[in-house]
Amino acid sequence: MANNPGRLVCLCNHVTAKEIVAVLHAGALSTADVQEFTSAGTGCTRCVREIDAIVENHLANAAKDPQLRFDFEF
Ligand code: FES
Incomplete structure (x- = not known):
């Protein structure tokens, strides 16, 4: 599933x-x-395109909500 945060992106x-x-x-x-x-x-490097997509999605969301950039919880 694309929205499962626990899924392996990089095998x-x-x-x-x-x-x-x-x-x-x-x-x-x-x-x-x-x-x-x-x-x-x-x-x-097979997963790089998916990493790119996650990064782009995160940065787009962060542009809308700057607090996303400064959440240091792990
Ligand atoms: S799946 Fe091979 S580098 Fe990520």
């Missing part, structure tokens, strides 16, 4: 959508940041 490095969103909430601003902090997308 190579066992990174879930929830973990990607957590680093975005902590201040990551790009797919490169997500890759640096989680290692997602640094193996076969």
Whole structure:
């Protein structure tokens, strides 16, 4: 399911959508940041397009609600 936050996005490095969103909430601003902090997308790179989509969705929502950018809960 696309909206299941616990689903694995990166099978190579066992990174879930929830973990990607957590680093975005902590201040990551790009797919490169997500890759640096989680290692997602640094193996076969098959998941990079999905990471891009999660990042773009988060940044679009953050533009509407700036508080999303400063939520440090994990
Ligand atoms: S599935 Fe993410 S790097 Fe391979």
